[in-house]
Amino acid sequence: xxxxxxxxxxxxxxxxxxxxxxxxxxxxxxxxxxxxxxxxxxxxxxxxxxxxxxxxxxxxxxxxxxxxxxxxxxxxxxxxxxxxxxxxxxxxxxxxxxxxxxxxxxxxxxxxxxxxxxxxxxxxxxxxxxxxxxxxxxxxxxxxxxxxxxxxxxxxxxxxxxxxxxxxxxxxxxxxxxxxxxxxxxxxxxxxxxxxxxxxxxxxxxxxxxxxxxxxxxxxxxxxx
Amino acid sequence: xxxxxxxxxxxxxxxxxxxxxxxxxxxxxxxxxxxxxxxxxxxxxxxxxxxxxxxxxxxxxxxxxxxxxxxxxxxxxxxxxxxxxxxxxxxxxxxxxxxxxxxxxxxxxxxxxxxxxxxxxxxxxxxxxxxxxxxxxxxxxxxxxxxxxxxxxxxxxxxxxxxxxxxxxxxxxxxxxxxxxxxxxxxxxxxxxxxxxxxxxxxxxxxxxxxxxxxxxxxxxxxxx
Numbered sequence: 001x002x003x004x005x006x007x008x009x010x011x012x013x014x015x016x017x018x019x020x021x022x023x024x025x026x027x028x029x030x031x032x033x034x035x036x037x038x039x040x041x042x043x044x045x046x047x048x049x050x051x052x053x054x055x056x057x058x059x060x061x062x063x064x065x066x067x068x069x070x071x072x073x074x075x076x077x078x079x080x081x082x083x084x085x086x087x088x089x090x091x092x093x094x095x096x097x098x099x100x101x102x103x104x105x106x107x108x109x110x111x112x113x114x115x116x117x118x119x120x121x122x123x124x125x126x127x128x129x130x131x132x133x134x135x136x137x138x139x140x141x142x143x144x145x146x147x148x149x150x151x152x153x154x155x156x157x158x159x160x161x162x163x164x165x166x167x168x169x170x171x172x173x174x175x176x177x178x179x180x181x182x183x184x185x186x187x188x189x190x191x192x193x194x195x196x197x198x199x200x201x202x203x204x205x206x207x208x209x210x211x212x213x214x215x216x217x218x219x220x221x222x223x224x225x
Numbered sequence: 226x227x228x229x230x231x232x233x234x235x236x237x238x239x240x241x242x243x244x245x246x247x248x249x250x251x252x253x254x255x256x257x258x259x260x261x262x263x264x265x266x267x268x269x270x271x272x273x274x275x276x277x278x279x280x281x282x283x284x285x286x287x288x289x290x291x292x293x294x295x296x297x298x299x300x301x302x303x304x305x306x307x308x309x310x311x312x313x314x315x316x317x318x319x320x321x322x323x324x325x326x327x328x329x330x331x332x333x334x335x336x337x338x339x340x341x342x343x344x345x346x347x348x349x350x351x352x353x354x355x356x357x358x359x360x361x362x363x364x365x366x367x368x369x370x371x372x373x374x375x376x377x378x379x380x381x382x383x384x385x386x387x388x389x390x391x392x393x394x395x396x397x398x399x400x401x402x403x404x405x406x407x408x409x410x411x412x413x414x415x416x417x418x419x420x421x422x423x424x425x426x427x428x429x430x431x432x433x434x435x436x437x438x439x440x441x442x443x444x445x446x447x448x449x450x
Binding site: 108111113114115117118119152153154155156157160187188189190194196197198200201202203204206207208210211212214216217218219220221222223224 | 339340343413415421422426427428431437442444447448
């Protein structure tokens with residue numbers, strides 16, 4: 001399968017590397033390829049990472065999406081819509097669009113707030129802006145290392161997914177299984193409006209991150225039979 | 226100990242009955258005693274419940290709080306501040322005030338939204354309005370049956386608490402242990418601002434309630450060592 005992963009940060013890189021390791025063709029999408037490659041000033045620069053991941057290509061959002069079967073949005077949530085607009089609706093038409101981002105707004109100080117919040121969500125905004133894309137929101141309630149290696153957290157813990165297209169959710173479920181998630185870890189919360197709920201879990205995740213001191217934890221929904 | 230439990234709904238009743246069963250003197254606080262007692266039209270009326278719980282008294286918010294060592298806010302979140310104002314700051318002065326409510330706003334349709342949300346929370350609003358009360362937010366991320374009987378959900382699962390007064394949190398921790406929570410289930414998330422995080426877990430709780438089909442579930446934070 002041919003994947004475009006939008007976002008050159010740690011989330012995008014982690015997902016891209018995992019997808020490549022599973023044998024997929026992966027292109028990371030960025031706003032400005034030259035500018036991304038010009039950042040060579042630290043071990044964490046994209047260039048340094050890219051040198052160690054020669055199997056992952058870099059292209060503009062539009063070029064990455066044009067050649068992709070599936071698009072993964074792992075951009076900063078506040079610029080996700082701009083990134084997808086830059087890709088162009090035609091390049092997203094009919095495609096599975098996996099949204100793992102959260103609309104964290106750091107402009108109000110720490111901890112970040114969500115924008116939108118409550119009666120709307122980033123997942124819904126994306127689905128509304130690109131009605132011909134098949135948007136599934138998932139993996140946005142955990143650290144990216146746990147997204148692609150759920151065994152970092154012992155025992156069973158959960159990954160939520162939601163979206164309006166049942167077939168798209170089935171495709172995402174298969175991908176999550178390939179990432180190492182057990183079937184019973186997957187919780188389908190329904191339509192894309194449920195993104196309001198999973199995005200609003202982020203403030204608790206951030207608070208727990210502070211209390212626990214590392215990101216290798218996850219929510220488990222413990223329930224009576 | 227002498228407890229005032231604000232709120233005549235199922236949450237207040239459940240907490241009041243549990244506290245009474247532990248040997249505490251419990252008075253439920255309401256806006257209008259006569260009006261509360263006049264509702265006799267169903268098996269779920271306060272009068273019907275009260276007949277089966279003769280050890281729990283009913284009084285106005287002010288009278289209930291005046292005689293109490295500890296006040297528990299289990300009112301509808303949108304009317305919590307009004308209830309506490311009716312009790313009066315003098316009757317809350319220096320007291321432990323346990324806030325288990327969520328500011329769920331049903332005026333925007335279903336599912337309810339939170340108001341406030343993001344940069345503020347009901348827990349903080351209460352602490353600001355009553356600076357001489359010692360507010361602890363806890364138990365607001367689960368069904369009331371689970372609050373007082375954690376064994377309804379198998380295994381270990383978590384209860385969060387936050388507040389600005391360390392001694393108040395210690396008193397609440399002791400109460401949670403008396404409710405049957407194991408020590409390692411308690412997660413202290415810090416100051417009262419963390420109420421933003423636990424209140425924002427409610428939309429996910431509501432979504433999960435719909436997906437699971439009953440309320441006997443809870444969040445467990447699964448973590449690597």
